[in-house]
Amino acid sequence: MTPDTTTKTLTLAKAINAGLHRALTDDPRVVLLGEDIGALGGVFRVTSDLLAEFGPRRVMDTPLAESAIIGMAVGLAYRGYRPVAEIQFDGFIYPGFDQIVSQVAKLHYRTQGAVKMPITIRVPFGGGIGAAEHHSESPEAYFTHTSGLRVIAVSNPQDAYSLIRQAIASDDPVLYFEPKGRYHAKGEVIPELGASMERATIVAPGTDVTLVTYGPLVPTARDAALAAADEGVSIEVIDLRSLSPVDYPTLEASVRKTGRLVVTHEANRTGGIGGEVIASLTESCFNYLESAPVRVTGFDIPYPAAKLESHHLPDLDRILDGIDTVMGR
Amino acid sequence: MVESSPEFVQLITPEGERISNPELDPWVADVTDAQLTAWYEDMVVVRRIDTEATALQRQGELGLWPPLLGQEAAQVGSSRATRDDDFIFPSYRENAVAYVRGVPFADIVRVWRGNAQSGWDPYKHQLAAPNIIIGAQTLHAVGWGVGAKYDGVDSVAVTYFGDGATSEGDVNEAMVFAASFQAPVVFFCQNNHWAISEPVGLQAVQSIADRAPGFGIPSLRVDGNDVLAVVAATRLALDRARRGDGPTFIEAVTYRMGPHTTADDPTRYRDKAELEAWKLRDPILRLQRLLDSLGLLTPELEARTQAKADEVAAELRAGCINMPDPEPLTVFDNVYATPNATLEKERDQYAAYLSSFDSSNTTSNGGRS
Numbered sequence: 001m002t003p004d005t006t007t008k009t010l011t012l013a014k015a016i017n018a019g020l021h022r023a024l025t026d027d028p029r030v031v032l033l034g035e036d037i038g039a040l041g042g043v044f045r046v047t048s049d050l051l052a053e054f055g056p057r058r059v060m061d062t063p064l065a066e067s068a069i070i071g072m073a074v075g076l077a078y079r080g081y082r083p084v085a086e087i088q089f090d091g092f093i094y095p096g097f098d099q100i101v102s103q104v105a106k107l108h109y110r111t112q113g114a115v116k117m118p119i120t121i122r123v124p125f126g127g128g129i130g131a132a133e134h135h136s137e138s139p140e141a142y143f144t145h146t147s148g149l150r151v152i153a154v155s156n157p158q159d160a161y162s163l164i165r166q167a168i169a170s171d172d173p174v175l176y177f178e179p180k181g182r183y184h185a186k187g188e189v190i191p192e193l194g195a196s197m198e199r200a201t202i203v204a205p206g207t208d209v210t211l212v213t214y215g216p217l218v219p220t221a222r223d224a225a226l227a228a229a230d231e232g233v234s235i236e237v238i239d240l241r242s243l244s245p246v247d248y249p250t251l252e253a254s255v256r257k258t259g260r261l262v263v264t265h266e267a268n269r270t271g272g273i274g275g276e277v278i279a280s281l282t283e284s285c286f287n288y289l290e291s292a293p294v295r296v297t298g299f300d301i302p303y304p305a306a307k308l309e310s311h312h313l314p315d316l317d318r319i320l321d322g323i324d325t326v327m328g329r
Numbered sequence: 330m331v332e333s334s335p336e337f338v339q340l341i342t343p344e345g346e347r348i349s350n351p352e353l354d355p356w357v358a359d360v361t362d363a364q365l366t367a368w369y370e371d372m373v374v375v376r377r378i379d380t381e382a383t384a385l386q387r388q389g390e391l392g393l394w395p396p397l398l399g400q401e402a403a404q405v406g407s408s409r410a411t412r413d414d415d416f417i418f419p420s421y422r423e424n425a426v427a428y429v430r431g432v433p434f435a436d437i438v439r440v441w442r443g444n445a446q447s448g449w450d451p452y453k454h455q456l457a458a459p460n461i462i463i464g465a466q467t468l469h470a471v472g473w474g475v476g477a478k479y480d481g482v483d484s485v486a487v488t489y490f491g492d493g494a495t496s497e498g499d500v501n502e503a504m505v506f507a508a509s510f511q512a513p514v515v516f517f518c519q520n521n522h523w524a525i526s527e528p529v530g531l532q533a534v535q536s537i538a539d540r541a542p543g544f545g546i547p548s549l550r551v552d553g554n555d556v557l558a559v560v561a562a563t564r565l566a567l568d569r570a571r572r573g574d575g576p577t578f579i580e581a582v583t584y585r586m587g588p589h590t591t592a593d594d595p596t597r598y599r600d601k602a603e604l605e606a607w608k609l610r611d612p613i614l615r616l617q618r619l620l621d622s623l624g625l626l627t628p629e630l631e632a633r634t635q636a637k638a639d640e641v642a643a644e645l646r647a648g649c650i651n652m653p654d655p656e657p658l659t660v661f662d663n664v665y666a667t668p669n670a671t672l673e674k675e676r677d678q679y680a681a682y683l684s685s686f687d688s689s690n691t692t693s694n695g696g697r698s
Contacts, residue, residue, distance in 0.1 A: 065502040075474070081479075095498075099499075106446075112663055245669050
């Protein structure tokens with residue numbers, strides 16, 4: 001069978017579905033497991049139609065217990081499977097936290113490399129959709145703090161397709177964060193693996209300010225770059241894609257060129273990825289910086305009720321305000 | 330506080346008398362005299378490993394040791410019942426299981442010497458890395474069992490945990506999942522009566538084995554100090570799993586006669602009389618009495634068994650003491666299966682830092698050395 005290289009226009013959700021479909025087709029050791037992923041196709045329909053095509057052994061509806069979903073994936077990995085676990089919503093990952101950080105992340109190290117944990121954990125994350133409590137969180141920093149895990153966040157259909165396949169193919173465990181507010185965003189998808197999931201992408205080139213982000217805020221950052229251009233400021237927008245490890249060579253090259261740095265994410269500020277990126281780039285590029293780097297982030301609050309979330313989430317204006325700060329305006 | 334109820338199935342009384350049990354007898358009808366004496370040897374040897382490792386800890390050669398004193402029959406009987414292709418997911422006290430699975434003696438203490446987080450290759454011995462997060466491994470057994478079922482083999486996952494772990498969500502979630510997927514899993518609970526200082530009554534107001542049927546999992550409560558009963562119960566459970574009848578839960582009622590670990594002081598929390606009562610139910614003593622009644626406890630057997638125990642202890646001690654410290658830069662090894670740029674940079678920086686000491690040693694006169 002010749003590989004399908006046709007370009008299609010897909011939503012981000014459909015692109016993940018296509019990537020899962022391809023992974024299930026290519027490797028019989030790939031199994032999906034999670035709550036409601038079968039007949040329903042997941043609450044966001046990301047796994048639509050996969051049960052019908054691959055059957056209940058490959059697409060496993062599980063009882064409602066996150067620790068068990070991850071723990072069962074560990075056992076399957078011990079036996080040589082490549083499990084893809086779905087956590088239904090960001091805020092539901094905490095009951096599975098121990099299995100992720102104490103088992104999934106550490107078993108390769110603990111067994112001196114004898115046991116591999118090629119587990120992908122899919123997590124719809126982020127806010128802006130007017131959801132109930134526990135349905136809009138950005139828990140990625142907890143996992144970037146844990147050695148042994150790889151953490152990626154996708155922002156567009158092409159990456160969604162390419163990186164789910166790379167994540168599943170990886171012999172390391174990968175936390176795969178899906179921006180649920182962008183599930184319906186459409187884009188062109190070529191069925192290829194694309195750039196390595198470790199690489200950051202320059203989504204808009206610029207010369208005055210480096211604006212770093214990932215996941216749901218990438219389109220907002222791009223809008224900010226367009227708005228800033230109207231005011232004569234040239235913004236280089238970088239989509240991190242990989243939150244652990246971070247592609248520092250790409251970021252360093254950009255900061256050395258622009259001399260100014262803004263990092264934006266929905267997650268709370270304290271202990272967030274923005275702080276880590278800024279600290280690292282300050283260490284490596286201090287002499288190139290024209291001004292103190294700035295974070296534009298969610299506040300240090302529990303995720304607020306839906307009618308307040310627009311105040312918590314960084315938007316175009318707050319990002320532009322951050323750009324003004326590093327520009328000294 | 331409700332004590333765990335004494336009712337359990339038994340094939341050898343504490344006095345060493347073989348009694349019949351219609352449910353369990355068929356599972357050990359084929360047991361030979363040679364097997365009985367081999368299990369006796371196993372139990373004597375692992376008790377000696379315990380004594381030697383405790384001594385090594387007291388001498389500063391091990392950072393810590395979790396003794397299994399009193400639990401020899403539960404561990405030897407259950408693991409001797411398994412097949413080589415079954416996969417065992419232990420907790421951290423299953424040193425007799427590691428012995429039965431052929432783990433080199435020094436590797437049994439490697440973790441406790443602080444040389445590695447796990448002493449053996451899990452695939453070489455079909456024995457997972459020890460787990461200190463109590464109960465977490467029960468879920469791994471369910472996943473492995475489901476995988477074995479998908480692969481069309483009749484291998485079984487066996488998981489060990491204590492009475493304390495049965496309070497954890499993971500053990501309960503494992504039972505839900507095992508029942509839902511009819512996973513070939515044997516849940517082997519060693520109820521040794523104490524979770525560090527907490528009595529089993531704080532974990533369970535009725536017998537632990539009674540819980541499993543509520544999950545749809547048949548259970549057995551067996552005298553964990555009776556090696557024959559443990560073998561029979563485990564064989565029964567393994568057979569159910571191999572035939573596609575799903576999980577079984579075994580509660581082996583035993584007693585941790587020593588401390589939780591060498592850092593623990595059980596005299597602070599438990600009654601001496603309780604320990605004395607359990608000493609009368611010693612698993613090795615009762616098998617010795619049975620062998621004696623069968624005319625098998627010959628001076629030759631005793632001498633051979635002691636010689637084996639001495640040999641293993643000497644090998645364990647030599648292996649432990651001569652174990653080289655790991656090389657500094659191996660601290661970075663195997664965090665990831667594929668290179669990680671951030672970590673590689675940390676390794677390079679630390680390597681450069683370490684080598685700066687080497688150069689000061691070799692190039693300066695009177696440098697820091």
